Each structure stands twice: as C-alpha cells, then as structure tokens.
Amino acid sequence: MEYTVGFLPSQFPNRERFYVEMTGITYPDVNYHIAREHSARYCLEYVIQGKGHVQCGQTFFQPKAGDVYLLPAGLRHNYRSDPKDPYQKIWVNLMGSLVDSLYQQYNLGYRYHYPDCDAYPLFRAFLSMCEDNRKQPTTVAAKGALMIHEIFEQLSDDIPSGITNDILYARQAKEYIEQHAEEPITVPQIAEHVGLSTSQLNRVFQAEYGVTPHKFYVESRMNLACLLLRNTALQVKEIAEQLQFSDEHYFSASFKRVMGITPKQYRMQVAM
Structure with missing residues (x-):
C-alpha cells in the first residue's frame, strides 16, 4: 500500500531542469518490489521502519530503519521489502539537469547507501510541501529544488572525511x-567523462577496485548478459543486439572468454 502525491511533466514548465515526478510513503508489504532497467529518475528514500533489499547497478545493500539511499538515474534499480520485516519508507522520485548537477557537486556518486542518517524531518517537510501545493507545481519546483539541495548537502556531510579525490x-x-x-564505450571516453587522462584513470581505478576500467567494463557487460540469459527468453542473437555487439559470434566468443562457457551453455547450466 502506498500514499502518493504526483505531478505530470506538463505541469513543470522547466521540467528539463527540475521535475518532481512523485513523492509519498510506502507502507509495509511483503510483496513490494520495484525493478527498473536504466531508470530515468533519481530515487531518494528514507526508511522509517523495517528492512529492504536494494540493487543499484551492480551494488547491493540492505537498508534498515533510519537509513537513506539515493539511486541515481541511468542505472538499474531493483528494490524490495524484506519478507520477514518489510519496510515503511518515505521517498521522492526526481529528474532534471539541476539534480544531475547537485549530485555531481556534492560527490554523491561515492555511495548509494547512507546508514543512520537523521534526515526524516527533511523528507517529511518535502512531502508536506508537495501536499500543500498540489495545484501549484511552480511552487513545488521552486521550493522543492531548495529542499533537495538541503537533503543532498546533509548526505554529503555523511561522506567519510578520508575520501580522496582519486577515490x-x-x-x-x-x-x-x-x-x-549496454553500449560500446572506450576507456578514453570514460576518462574524458570524469576529467582525467587515460593513464590517470587506469591508476586511480585499479587502486580502488583492483582491476582496470576496461576489465570492469567487459565484466559488467557479461554480468548483464548473464542477467538476460537467466531472466528472459531472448535468443542469444537478440541479447548480442541489445548489448550492441557487432554479431552473435563475436558476442559468444567474448562471453566464453570471460565466463569460460558459451551463452547457450550458461543458459542450460542455470536452468538445471
């Protein structure tokens, strides 16, 4: 069961900059489960009680009462209630270039999960503001942007002091x-995105994760391929097309090089 306050994109004249899609409260439900591939929205949530299980990209964590999590746009979002202690949470779904900018400026890409974060009053105030201005979305846009700024600032204060620029x-x-x-990208493209040279990126990435960015990228693609092989009925050729490989044979060879078996063998193995 959920209580929600939502707004249509057409209600926000400058929605490309800041748009509150929806906010609300989710009440305990053992069957609650949300899954989005390449989410178009940021999901910002505070756990009031209970526990949950969350996947963001390839990161998994289990938020509990008093925790906040922020799932950025562009990644896979998969979250559900704990079956024994389903969570109640207050949340907001956001979009826009302003949210992107604040997320970057406050270095919130460091992590998605903020344990024991005293942010409930800010979430409650945001929901109340949206309730009071259901028919005044321009007010929601103006006040909401300032309130999200405040929440992001509090999350940034929760980042450990030992975090370096390299990390x-x-x-x-x-x-x-x-x-x-899902796309064919190169290490120089990744380096350009974060503002480093290729050699600098290789150094800081390997220091943090123990692998090169290229190897992590290849493994990420194969993990996504495994997910599609396990959870869909897509043919190997269709998966190769979705991951933008040049052809099925190149995809199968790449998969075997990383996983040790072909995609068809993997699908048969997990089906047993």
Missing part, C-alpha cells in the same frame, strides 16, 4: 561504466 574519480568512472554497460 571519487574512481567511483564516478564505475558509475559511468554501469550506466553504459
């Missing part, structure tokens, strides 16, 4: 790779 660059590169795992 932040590595995390930004990892997030970019996860966002573009």
